[in-house]
Amino acid sequence: MADRSTTDAHVTPLISMRSINKSFADVKANDQIDIDIYASEVLALLGENGAGKSTLVKILYGFYQADSGMILHRGEPVTILSPHDAREQHIGMVFQNFNLIPAFTVAENIALFFPDLDAVVNLKQITHQIERISERYNLQVDPTMFVMDLSVGDKQKVEIMKLLLSDARVLILDEPTRVLVPHEIESLFNVLDSLRADGYAIVLITHKMKEVLEIADRITVLRQGRVASSLPVIEASEDKLIELMFARKVAEFQGIERHELPVEAEALLELRQVSTRAEGAQVSLKAIDLKVYPGEIVGITGVSGNGQRELADVVLGKLPVSSGSIFLCEEDATHFSIRSIRRKGVAFVPESPMAMAVAPYMTVIENMAVPQIWRYSSNGGLMIDWEAIKQDYSASMDQLGFELPLYSLTRSLSGGNLQRMVIAREMAHQPELIIASYLTSGLDVRSAIAAREALVQARSQGAGVLLFSDDLDELFALSDRLIVLQGGSIRGRFTPAETSYQEIGYLMTGSGASNVHGS
């Protein structure tokens, strides 16, 4: 198969989707979409949020059925009504949230995925198969390891192996690099390279322009449910792709101008030797020392699940401190309630807005009112001034350039709009300290820029920002200082100028790099 010539493969695409239409209620998610997927090629699907990328691949993988249109396998029409059908057509998909059972070993997880698993599972033979494949494609994972002990990158390798061993020829990867640190991304791309050389067809969904240009052979850009353009990578450039995604030029986000902080400035937030006790799946924080000054953005990074959520929660007052103390504007806030901390001007943009920021069955404006309700209620709570609420939050949305339906159920907002809503809400009252976790996740380039600019603006007005992110581009562009968390402790403190992506990446994964700079 590896010897099939490229030109030959280009004559008949492995998979073609023709005139795909799909609507959800009033929204046309896919509008007459045509795409071709060739063997020995990486096809990148690019587009802003809501452009229809996920819908399209979910139709291909049988999660949704298209309202009209057809799917061709080597030129023959096929019907794909379920993921099971898709797998029969040798189509496989790796989701953003992996479908692995943590308490099983790698081999057991892969065995579970086999369509015709024997009644008596021959793990030895499966292990052998895994080893053969791992060697061939650089997917080194020990088949006897438990999945819970694997890093995110290794879990992804297991997912890819699952597909390879079940004879998939078309691999769909939904934002595979989102969860990876830089050196893991590199090794993923190596894997994809060797898969491509062996005739596999790869469909890559991503937001990240640089990766597209690095790995893809062809790029299909979707815009508002339609194909804006399909082009080979040699004809593409970052500017051109952005233009295709948005149909007009978007100013590139420039990052911040760094300035020296006054030496004697009073810290807005100070954590002194703060530790917490872990409950359930939490990570315990260990002796965290941290200061945030007015007018600076402190970027905090780490592989997810290394204490980021706990650190945000401890500052917000949700997680009790087991030892150490927290000061807000030089005042001991260790035992403050969440409301008192919020009244001190602390804004919070959580990592998962639907779960952590809003009640889905309340309207947008009601959800906006909740955190600051003490500003708008009178007579001890008997009356609420809805007019003032509307004015304040409309002003905040105008400033950010967001448009949101104030009187719709929050549940009906798309992921991106929900994130916009939370950002508009938290920025509405000139916060002193902003805790922002994954500020731009789920936002398209334009909204991400608006959100980042809002942070920078707040910074220039003297607010302090604690920015949690795993997007190193974002952190290097925005942060005055960078902190790496690993296993609940601070592993490194840098200014972006003193460090590199590689160094941060190694610290995040806890490997090597002992040259921890002082604060």
Next chain:
Amino acid sequence: MEADNKRRPTAIMQKIFSAITRYLSMVVLALGLFGIIIWISGKNPIVSYRELFGSTLGSWYGFSEVLVAMTPLLITALAVALPSRIGLINVGVEGQLYMGACAATWGALILFNAPAWLLLPLMAIFGMLGGALWALIPGLLRAMGLVNETITTLLLNSVAPKLVAFFVFGFWHSSMDTNKTPNFVDAARLPTFFGTRIDLGLVIGILLLIVFWLVMKHTRWGLEIRAIGGNPEAAQRNGVPLKVYIVAILCIGGAIAGLAGMALVSGYYGVLLTGFSRGVGFIGFLISWLSFGDPIGIVLTSFVVAIITTGGSMLQLTTALPYAVINILLAVALFVVLSGINLFPKRKTA
């Protein structure tokens, strides 16, 4: 904004229409299933139903008895509905009602010389305090994250009647009987209306439901309660004091249940009798869940249940059907409502 205003009337009509169809089909289905049970037990279901409705809705007296039976149901259902709005399951209304009745009775016994305008409000306050304190125990345990309120409220139900019995047998019983107090003085009785047994408790119940609706709809507390009910995690992060609400709302629920107990002893009975409630608190629980905690739903469902229970007593007298079949009818109604969630799926909000 304009589009919203235009859409509202039709949305409200749709809501009313779907509510009516829901309740009607519930009633029809429940009556149908129950008819089969009557038929199996050898009685004519049509005759039985004519008896049941004739004895209740057929005369002013029958109707007034329905309203009398409905009074404690309204109040106890509210005592369940309020905590349910922040996701708390208050199974303990029965016990809170006993404690309320007990405290109110204590007030009536020690202040028997006071005039009605002073005594009745005091008894109401005593009753509410009794219920609230009884609910404080599960409230605190839940807020501290120790025990789920469903278990504690349920268990306390069997303690409360024993405490009442302790006071009645030990201290308060009349010289004639050991299981009840002397009859209350007139000043300790709720006023009745129209020469029937309908008392002020009905008015209090309706007023409480209106207040409940207004609070939920228009006040800061209602907003915060809805925020907690919708997503406790988010509400907490947004600064809503979750633990305060858990304790306060359970106590208010207990206070409402205590008020129901006060209304029963001061209005319906005029005396504190051990074991007087016969499960009113549980029926209130049922009604609250049958009506999804909605105030109008509570009124309608209480009314229907009151017809069934008062009519059931009549049925027992005239057709020799045992009273227990009424429990079957209630159970059938609950079954229909629970399955109704699938029968009438919510329409997508456009």
